Amino acid sequence: MFDLRRLWGGKRGSKTQAKERLQLILIHDRSSLSPELLDLIKQRILDVLTEFVEIDEQGLAIDLEQTDDTSALITNIPIKAVRRNTRVL
Amino acid sequence: MGKAIVVTSGKGGVGKTTTTANIGAGLAALGQKVALVDADIGLRNLDLFMGLENRVVYHLVDVIEGRATWKKAIIRDKRLENLVLLPSAQVRDKDSVTPRQMKQLVDELKQEFDFVLLDCPAGIERGFKNAVAGADQAIVVVNPEVSSVRDADRVIGLLEAEEIKCIQLVVNRLKPSMVKRGEMLAIKDIVDLLAIDLLGIVPEDEGIVISSNRGEPIALNQTMKAGQAFCNISRRLMGDEIPFVDWQEDDSFFSRLKKLFGIS
Ligand SMILES: Nc1ncnc2c1ncn2[C@@H]1O[C@H](COP(=O)(O)OP(=O)(O)O)[C@@H](O)[C@H]1O
Ligand SMILES: [Mg+2]
Numbered sequence: 001m002f003d004l005r006r007l008w009g010g011k012r013g014s015k016t017q018a019k020e021r022l023q024l025i026l027i028h029d030r031s032s033l034s035p036e037l038l039d040l041i042k043q044r045i046l047d048v049l050t051e052f053v054e055i056d057e058q059g060l061a062i063d064l065e066q067t068d069d070t071s072a073l074i075t076n077i078p079i080k081a082v083r084r085n086t087r088v089l
Numbered sequence: 090m091g092k093a094i095v096v097t098s099g100k101g102g103v104g105k106t107t108t109t110a111n112i113g114a115g116l117a118a119l120g121q122k123v124a125l126v127d128a129d130i131g132l133r134n135l136d137l138f139m140g141l142e143n144r145v146v147y148h149l150v151d152v153i154e155g156r157a158t159w160k161k162a163i164i165r166d167k168r169l170e171n172l173v174l175l176p177s178a179q180v181r182d183k184d185s186v187t188p189r190q191m192k193q194l195v196d197e198l199k200q201e202f203d204f205v206l207l208d209c210p211a212g213i214e215r216g217f218k219n220a221v222a223g224a225d226q227a228i229v230v231v232n233p234e235v236s237s238v239r240d241a242d243r244v245i246g247l248l249e250a251e252e253i254k255c256i257q258l259v260v261n262r263l264k265p266s267m268v269k270r271g272e273m274l275a276i277k278d279i280v281d282l283l284a285i286d287l288l289g290i291v292p293e294d295e296g297i298v299i300s301s302n303r304g305e306p307i308a309l310n311q312t313m314k315a316g317q318a319f320c321n322i323s324r325r326l327m328g329d330e331i332p333f334v335d336w337q338e339d340d341s342f343f344s345r346l347k348k349l350f351g352i353s
Contacts, residue, residue: 013271018235019278025235026242026282 031071033064045075054080091122093195093205094326095224097248099240101211103232104261107297108319109208110138112228114306115323117172121203124163126195127177128220129210130186136176139166140304150178153190159197168309173202184215188222195223204326213247221248226255228288232262233274242283257288259322264293265337276335289322291315292336 033041042062049055059078064071096109106129113125127135130149136142147162152175159175166172175198198205209220221227227248231241241258248256260279267273280287294315300307308319314336321331 015268015271015274015278018274019282022235022238022274022282025239029239029242030246 028066028071031064031066038062038064041073045077049077051083053082056080091199091201091203091205092226093199093207093224094226094228095128095207095209095221095253096228096230097209097217097220097244098230098237099211099213099244100232100237103237104230104259104291105211106134106138106208107301108228108230108259108261108291108322109206110135111306111308111315111319112323112326113172113204113206114139114166114169115308115320116204116326117166117169118309118320119323119327120171121327122171122201123173123204123206124198124202125172125174126198126205126207127175128191128207128216130177130216130219131180132210133177133179135208136164136174137304138301138306139174141166141174141176142304145176148176148178150185152194153186159194168305186219188218191219192223199223213243217244217247221251221253224253226257227253228257228259229283229285230259230261231279231283233260233264233268233279238274238279238282245283245285257286258283259289259291260287261291262293263290263336265335268335269337276333287333288325289318290333290335291318291322 042060045062046055046057046060056078060076062073062075065074066072096105096112098105106127109125113123117123125135125139127133127149129135133145133148136145141164144164147157149162151157152159152162163173163175166174195205195207205223207220207224210216229241229244229248231237245256258280260276263276264273268275276287276290292314294307294313296307296310296313297315300310300313306319307313307316308323310316311320318334318336321334324331
C-alpha cells in the first residue's frame with residue numbers, strides 16, 4: 001500500500017537505525033571474551049573448586065551469554081563428590 | 090626525535106593509504122621532515138598514491154632482512170624534498186617480518202624525521218601488529234557506515250591493549266547531503282559511539298580519484314575540499330587549533346541569492 005508517512009518524511013532516516021544498531025553492537029563486541037580467555041577462566045574456576053569438591057571436568061561448561069543489553073557468564077559444574085576434609089569445615 | 094603515527098582502520102578500503110599519503114604531503118608542505126612507511130606488506134600501494142612507483146628499487150622487507158639500509162631504500166618525493174617513502178614489498182611472505190624488527194626500524198627513522206607515518210594493512214592479524222609495533226600514536230580512519238564503525242571500535246580496543254595512548258579519529262568519505270537527509274551517521278554520532286578525539290573530517294570528493302589517477306596527493310591542491318581537509322589534519326597534528334568543517338554545501342535561500350548576485 002502507498003505509505004503517506006514516507007512521503008511526508010514521517011519515516012525516520014536510516015541514520016537513527018544505524019546509530020541504535022551500533023550502540024548495541026559495540027556493547028556486545030566490547031564485552032565479548034575470546035575462547036582462550038574463557039578456557040583460562042574455566043581452568044582457574046576448576047583449580048579453586050577442586051580444593052573442596054570433586055568435579056566432573058568433562059561435564060564442566062562455561063559460556064558467555066549475551067542478549068541485547070546484558071552479558072552473563074553461565075556455567076554448569078557437575079560435582080561428583082564433596083571431599084572428605086571439606087565436610088568437616 | 091620524531092613521532093611515529095600508525096594509520097589504521099580494521100576494515101579495508103576506507104582510506105588508510107589515501108590518508109597516509111595526504112597527511113604526509115600536508116606535513117611536508119608545512120616544512121616537516123616526513124617518512125612514509127608502507128607497512129601493507131604484500132600489497133604495495135602507497136607508492137602509487139605518491140606517483141613514485143617507477144622509482145622503487147628496494148623495499149621494507151629488504152631493509153628488515155638487511156639487503157639494503159633504509160637510507161638506500163627510501164625514495165625521495167618528486168615535489169617535496171623533505172618527504173620520503175619506504176615502499177612495501179610486492180609479493181612476499183608477510184610473516185617474514187616481526188613486530189620487534191619493525192619497532193627497531195621505526196625507532197631509527199624517528200631519529201631522522203619529524204614524522205614517521207605507517208600505512209597499516211587491513212585486518213587485525215600479524216600485519217596490523219607489525220605496523221603498530223613502533224607507533225607512538227594512532228589515527229583510526231572510519232567511514233560513516235555501520236561496518237566501518239564496528240571495525241574501528243575493535244581496532245581501538247587493540248591499540249589500547251598495545252598501550253597506545255593517543256588515538257585520534259579521521260572520518261573519511263562523509264557525504265554532507267546524506268547526513269542532512271538523516272540517511273548517514275553524523276560526525277557527532279560517530280565520535281559519541283567510538284569515544285575518541287576527532288582529528289579530522291574528509292568529505293567524499295571525486296578529486297581523490299582524479300589525484301590518485303595522477304599520482305599527486307590532493308593535499309597539495311587547496312582548491313579541492315578533500316585537499317583542505319587533509320591540510321587541516323596536518324596542521325592539527327602540528328598542534329594548531331583549526332575549527333572543524335562539516336563540508337555542508339551552503340544552499341540556503343540567501344546564499345543562493347548571494348551567489349546569484351556574485352557576492353559570496
Ligand atoms: N574521501 C574520499 N572520496 C572519494 N574517494 C575516496 C575517498 N577516500 C578514499 N577514496 C577512494 O577509496 C579507495 C580506497 O582507499 P584506500 O586509501 O586505498 O583505502 P585503504 O588503504 O583503507 O584500503 C581508493 O580508490 C580511493 O580513491
Ligand atoms: Mg591501503
